[in-house]
Amino acid sequence: MDEGAKRWYKSNMEQIPTFDLYGEHQAFPDILHCETILDRAAGHDWQIGVHRHADLHQFFLLVAGRAQMTVDGAVQALALPALVSIPRRAAHGFRFARGTEGFVITLPVAEFAELFGASALGDRLAQTGAVPASDDLVQIVQGLADEHRSRRFGRIAALRGLATQLGVNVARQLEGEDTRDHPYARRMAAFDALVHAHLRDRWAVADYARALGMTPTHLSRVARAETGLNASQYIDRQVFQEARRLLAYTRAGVGEVGQMLGFDDPAYFSRAFRRQCKETPQAYRDRLRVL
Numbered sequence: 001m002d003e004g005a006k007r008w009y010k011s012n013m014e015q016i017p018t019f020d021l022y023g024e025h026q027a028f029p030d031i032l033h034c035e036t037i038l039d040r041a042a043g044h045d046w047q048i049g050v051h052r053h054a055d056l057h058q059f060f061l062l063v064a065g066r067a068q069m070t071v072d073g074a075v076q077a078l079a080l081p082a083l084v085s086i087p088r089r090a091a092h093g094f095r096f097a098r099g100t101e102g103f104v105i106t107l108p109v110a111e112f113a114e115l116f117g118a119s120a121l122g123d124r125l126a127q128t129g130a131v132p133a134s135d136d137l138v139q140i141v142q143g144l145a146d147e148h149r150s151r152r153f154g155r156i157a158a159l160r161g162l163a164t165q166l167g168v169n170v171a172r173q174l175e176g177e178d179t180r181d182h183p184y185a186r187r188m189a190a191f192d193a194l195v196h197a198h199l200r201d202r203w204a205v206a207d208y209a210r211a212l213g214m215t216p217t218h219l220s221r222v223a224r225a226e227t228g229l230n231a232s233q234y235i236d237r238q239v240f241q242e243a244r245r246l247l248a249y250t251r252a253g254v255g256e257v258g259q260m261l262g263f264d265d266p267a268y269f270s271r272a273f274r275r276q277c278k279e280t281p282q283a284y285r286d287r288l289r290v291l
Helices: 002-017 037-044 120-125 135-149 153-172 185-197 204-212 216-227 231-249 254-260 266-277 281-289
Strands: 033-036 047-051 056-063 067-071 075-076 083-088 090-095 101-108 129-132
Touching: 002 185, 033 037, 033 135, 037 047, 037 090, 037 101, 056 135, 056 153, 067 083, 101 135, 101 153, 120 153, 129 153, 185 204, 185 216, 185 231, 204 216, 204 231, 216 231, 231 254, 231 266, 231 281, 254 266, 254 281, 266 281
Parallel strands: none
Antiparallel strands: 033 101, 047 090, 056 083, 056 101, 067 075, 067 090, 083 129
8 A cells, every 4th residue: 555545544544434234324134235226326326425334245246337436545447347346344435427237235244254254265355356247247146136136935045155156256356365555454354353253252342452462442443443433332343243143043032142142131131232223132123024
């Protein structure tokens, strides 16, 4: 990263909003999300302001029109058709010509460890990149969009398979590993791995800082620079994302879910969930049943 980019990064990263899904501070319960560029951008004058996602990876398939991408302060005109891969925590935005055609595929990183975990494949997909949209890639995305709209038998398994195929095909076209020189990227990756390893142990910030050889203050500085959240907020975010996953995908009772995440008092868990997620655990689960 050149000096100008470093200055931009340090002075602006904390000002960039961090969204769960397109500005909505709620996790979606499906295994992935798919929508058209028209649906995503037309209501915003064909622009997506610079933002980032702490826990989501996105693929933008752009098949017709014109598009300009901003990633971590760098502006790039895209040669269409193209498929753009945006890893979590990358600050990104788009400006589209009116009528640009394509799709946005959003994958929760936690649901696709085979793509985004600690591996050569995960390293390859940790970089931002644009690759030509081959006929094979277009066919995969169109099949994924069709499956996402459906409620056919085996839908989740089919979506997982198509998304994995998409990620692998894109990774094969991306060159090398992530070479971004962001000052805290590696430390944030180590913190994130520890958080998920001890998600149910109720570690405090001081415990993570000690394990990483940092002070709590420096750990919070790293987390805020990379995610927009301090260390405590980031831990809570991951804990309650796991709570939402357990409520959405298991039959465990609300109290059981709390116990799985280290909350001995069910009432305290419900209050904490409501503060974080703006609704009670039972209301969240009941809302999913009607989707």
